[in-house]
Amino acid sequence: MPGGIRCRWLNRMRTQVAIIGAGPAGLLLAHLLHRDGVDAVVVETRSQDYVAARVRAGILESSSVELLESVGLGGRLRAEGHEHRGIYLQLPGERHHLDFVDLAGHGVWVYGQTEVQKDLVAAGTAQVHYEVRDVALHEVTTDRPFVTFVDSTGAARRLDADVIAGCDGSFGPSRGAAVPTDQFERRYPYSWLGILAEVAPSTDELIYAWHPDGFALHSMRSETVSRLYLQVPNGTEPADWSDDRIWDELATRLGHGVDGWQLTPGPITDKSVLPMRSHVRTPMRHGRLFLAGDAAHIVPPTGAKGLNLAIADVALLSRALVSAVLENDPRRADSYSDDALRRVWRCTHFSWWMTTMLHATGDPFDAQLQLSQLRWVTTSPAGATGLAENYAGLPIGF
Numbered sequence: 372m373p374g375g376i377r378c379r380w381l382n383r384m385r386t387q388v389a390i391i392g393a394g395p396a397g398l399l400l401a402h403l404l405h406r407d408g409v410d411a412v413v414v415e416t417r418s419q420d421y422v423a424a425r426v427r428a429g430i431l432e433s434s435s436v437e438l439l440e441s442v443g444l445g446g447r448l449r450a451e452g453h454e455h456r457g458i459y460l461q462l463p464g465e466r467h468h469l470d471f472v473d474l475a476g477h478g479v480w481v482y483g484q485t486e487v488q489k490d491l492v493a494a495g496t497a498q499v500h501y502e503v504r505d506v507a508l509h510e511v512t513t514d515r516p517f518v519t520f521v522d523s524t525g526a527a528r529r530l531d532a533d534v535i536a537g538c539d540g541s542f543g544p545s546r547g548a549a550v551p552t553d554q555f556e557r558r559y560p561y562s563w564l565g566i567l568a569e570v571a572p573s574t575d576e577l578i579y580a581w582h583p584d585g586f587a588l589h590s591m592r593s594e595t596v597s598r599l600y601l602q603v604p605n606g607t608e609p610a611d612w613s614d615d616r617i618w619d620e621l622a623t624r625l626g627h628g629v630d631g632w633q634l635t636p637g638p639i640t641d642k643s644v645l646p647m648r649s650h651v652r653t654p655m656r657h658g659r660l661f662l663a664g665d666a667a668h669i670v671p672p673t674g675a676k677g678l679n680l681a682i683a684d685v686a687l688l689s690r691a692l693v694s695a696v697l698e699n700d701p702r703r704a705d706s707y708s709d710d711a712l713r714r715v716w717r718c719t720h721f722s723w724w725m726t727t728m729l730h731a732t733g734d735p736f737d738a739q740l741q742l743s744q745l746r747w748v749t750t751s752p753a754g755a756t757g758l759a760e761n762y763a764g765l766p767i768g769f
């Protein structure tokens with residue numbers, strides 16, 4: 372009924388790029404577009420505080436840091452983030468350091484996703500509608516795509532755009548609107564129990580531990596906050612693990628007491644369970660809808676790639692959209708999916724490889740293969756360099 376439709380969408384707006392999702396991919400894309408003079412509007416279901424407080428990734432590759440710095444987002448990162456030369460790999464009774472700077476020419480930065488998110492909000496460059504609902508994408512295969520939603524006041528809105536960027540993670544509506552040609556999926560038979568603890572890290576750099584009881588990781592957020600993970604069976608509830616049980620298991624797997632190393636426990640302020648999966652949908656474009664970040668691909672966190680991939684995607688996408696929208700040149704937009712997927716598949720492989728090398732499966736054959744691979748990586752410069760190059764990161768545009 373045309374009359375009804377006109378009435379319903381009285382609140383009509385227009386922008387050049389409609390962005391769904393104000394996570395790191397969506398807000399960074401809005402920031403990059405703003406710098407190049409492209410107008411963008413972001414819609415987000417959650418509140419600004421909720422998005423900023425979500426505890427997620429903690430490691431930035433140096434190419435991510437360079438990109439953030441080049442667009443005015445590096446101040447607090449350089450002042451408060453910590454540059455790490457490499458990581459430790461822990462086997463029962465042995466700890467090995469891999470020095471990425473020596474092996475691959477650069478290290479990584481410890482700087483939480485929460486902090487990246489706060490810096491993006493503080494930049495004030497993104498026009499965001501928070502706490503919206505009923506977000507739907509329309510006409511994405513035409514040259515007049517639009518988004519409808521109900522804003523935080525309860526008003527129905529329509530946002531017309533030249534293109535839509537789906538940056539709404541793995542549960543948002545963009546995935547449904549972008550009909551994939553292919554989907555690739557791997558589910559893993561284990562999850563991570565992650566904790567945040569108010570205690571100084573017991574290590575100067577991250578420790579990735581192989582142990583017959585399961586994988587463990589010691590990471591950190593600051594001089595006073597530690598982030599640690601334990602491999603647990605799928606279906607585990609955080610409440611199944613008391614604080615004491617968590618610290619005991621972390622101590623065992625991370626090698627407390629070996630060569631005098633001590634894991635210092637402290638008050639746990641956050642406990643959550645994260646299932647592990649790899650997922651890639653191709654292509655990352657459907658008509659005038661472009662997917663970026665978790666909306667297009669999920670990696671298990673063992674390679675610390677999720678946030679870095681989201682940043683690399685939007686670096687490519689912003690350039691493509693600037694050319695398409697401002698210069699009427701579609702070539703970069705046409706190659707966006709292929710260009711982004713080269714890095715996506717490299718990181719998907721690396722994340723799968725780190726995950727399957729480090730997690731216990733209960734199968735003795737798997738365990739021997741893992742130990743053999745870990746011995747190679749910790750003793751052969753070629754093996755160590757391969758890990759270092761992938762972990763410390765490839766240049767954006769790889």
Ligand code: RFL
Pocket residue numbers: 391392393394395396397414415416417422426427428429430484506538539540541542543544645663664665666672674675676677678681
């Ligand atoms: P995000 O960060 O999920 O942001 C998507 C945003 O879209 C919003 N949204 C909607 N907006 C509008 N309309 C809708 N209908 C919407 N539905 C959803 C969401 O509220 C959200 O604000 O995706 P983005 O920007 O692509 O960024 C990717 C990274 O967040 C992600 O790759 C990493 O954080 C992955 N990840 C982790 N990576 C690590 O390296 N280490 C970790 O410890 C780690 N922990 C995690 C994680 C991802 C998690 N998720 C997505 C389940 C822990 C969790 C719980």
Ligand code: PHB
Pocket residue numbers: 427428429430577590591598672673674675
């Ligand atoms: C984290 O600090 O949350 C973190 C670090 C490295 C990973 C995964 C998560 O591989």
